[in-house]
Amino acid sequence: MNSEEIQKCDAAALCRTYARYPLAVNRGQGTRLFSPEGKVYTDLLAGIAVCNLGHSHPELVEVICAQAKKLIHVSNLFYQEEQVELAKKLLGTCHLDRVFFCNSGAEANEGAIKLARRYMREGRGQERYEIITVTGSFHGRTLATLTATGQDKIKTGFGPLPEGFVTVPFGDLDAMKAAMNDRTAAVLIEMIQGEGGVKPLPEDYARGLAALCAERGVLLMIDEIQTGVGRTGKFWAHQHLGLRPDVVTVAKGLAGGLPMGAVMCTEEVSKGFPPGSHGTTFGGNALISAVAKKVIEIIERDDLCGRAARLGEHLRGRLAALREKFPERIADVRVHGLMVGIELTSPGADVWKALLEKGFVLNLTQDTVLRLLPPLVITEEELDAFAAALEAVLATA
Numbered sequence: 583m584n585s586e587e588i589q590k591c592d593a594a595a596l597c598r599t600y601a602r603y604p605l606a607v608n609r610g611q612g613t614r615l616f617s618p619e620g621k622v623y624t625d626l627l628a629g630i631a632v633c634n635l636g637h638s639h640p641e642l643v644e645v646i647c648a649q650a651k652k653l654i655h656v657s658n659l660f661y662q663e664e665q666v667e668l669a670k671k672l673l674g675t676c677h678l679d680r681v682f683f684c685n686s687g688a689e690a691n692e693g694a695i696k697l698a699r700r701y702m703r704e705g706r707g708q709e710r711y712e713i714i715t716v717t718g719s720f721h722g723r724t725l726a727t728l729t730a731t732g733q734d735k736i737k738t739g740f741g742p743l744p745e746g747f748v749t750v751p752f753g754d755l756d757a758m759k760a761a762m763n764d765r766t767a768a769v770l771i772e773m774i775q776g777e778g779g780v781k782p783l784p785e786d787y788a789r790g791l792a793a794l795c796a797e798r799g800v801l802l803m804i805d806e807i808q809t810g811v812g813r814t815g816k817f818w819a820h821q822h823l824g825l826r827p828d829v830v831t832v833a834k835g836l837a838g839g840l841p842m843g844a845v846m847c848t849e850e851v852s853k854g855f856p857p858g859s860h861g862t863t864f865g866g867n868a869l870i871s872a873v874a875k876k877v878i879e880i881i882e883r884d885d886l887c888g889r890a891a892r893l894g895e896h897l898r899g900r901l902a903a904l905r906e907k908f909p910e911r912i913a914d915v916r917v918h919g920l921m922v923g924i925e926l927t928s929p930g931a932d933v934w935k936a937l938l939e940k941g942f943v944l945n946l947t948q949d950t951v952l953r954l955l956p957p958l959v960i961t962e963e964e965l966d967a968f969a970a971a972l973e974a975v976l977a978t979a
């Protein structure tokens with residue numbers, strides 16, 4: 583099918599949930615995407631922080647083929663070597679002790695919410711079930727996770743929503759303190775809001791929050807679904823501040839493009855998931871686990887965290903110069919490794935579209951923020967080419 587035919591079929595057959603970009607993609611190679619007509623794009627989005635190793639990475643393709651011939655799926659009724667090997671590898675990247683594998687970010691956060699509630703009952707014998715989140719956050723689209731999400735537009739029309747969720751203003755520690763009471767089970771929070779416009783937690787706030795949670799016996803659950811797996815220049819964003827959350831959720835980049843999520847927790851908190859308490863059919867199956875293990879091995883071997891940090895700094899220099907040149911167009915530049923937000927002074931659909939026409943795939947979030955989440959294997963030259971294209975667009979827009 584050509585692009586037009588694909589778009590027509592899509593409009594006729596699929597639910598209208600997505601505001602699609604005017605682009606069909608039928609092949610990906612490294613940092614490049616190809617349309618059916620053969621137009622080439624530089625991918626600065628990586629499937630929204632998913633394809634951290636780029637597209638069709640030869641070593642991932644090899645693992646997928648080999649594992650598919652050996653075993654794709656049995657069930658979590660069985661022990662599987664691939665799953666335990668991945669668990670060891672993943673837990674080796676942080677301070678946490680146990681992991682539950684699932685299939686998406688929303689499912690990981692849903693699992694974390696269930697874990698927190700049941701841990702309070704079974705682990706501590708306390709009736710604590712409230713989950714506190716902050717405004718501007720995004721935690722997923724299941725009923726519990728959209729209730730946790732601090733953006734009203736995500737919730738519209740889906741009520742009645744589950745009870746036991748409180749949202750407080752972003753970055754306001756006094757409001758957080760005031761919201762905590764003897765029903766509070768956990769705080770669920772992103773270190774850097776992704777959908778919210780690449781907005782980092784202020785450092786003092788993040789440290790203060792961790793101390794407050796420890797003092798009040800509230801679980802600190804960090805949603806690293808977008809920031810994890812090397813994206814920000816360390817394997818986990820919370821490691822930049824040396825935080826030790828009780829629970830971390832991850833998905834997106836974990837299995838290089840195959841659907842996988844995970845909830846990681848301390849030994850103590852894992853008491854909240856006794857046998858039979860939680861489960862999922864596909865989570866951590868042999869194929870996905872083998873691929874995810876390879877993803878982590880490559881990230882460590884090729885020091886892609888260091889690469890993300892270095893390339894982010896390089897891009898920061900280029901973008902800072904553009905901000906100086908176009909102060910009336912660029913309001914702010916936020917760079918955290920290869921998680922980058924360029925906040926424009928006005929809605930940026932025209933700039934985003936012009937960049938797409940020039941062959942750069944990125945995302946516009948919150949109307950004014952150009953968001954870049956490129957594969958961690960992107961090159962300096964590709965980032966320079968993007969900066970030059972953005973300069974040209976801003977000069978003519």
Ligand SMILES: Cc1ncc(COP(=O)(O)O)c(C=O)c1O
Pocket residue numbers: 686687688689691720721722723772776777805806807808833834
């Ligand atoms: C921080 C964060 N949490 C949760 C989610 C939900 O993940 P998924 O779309 O895999 O359900 C996302 C997705 O964008 C996210 O960025």
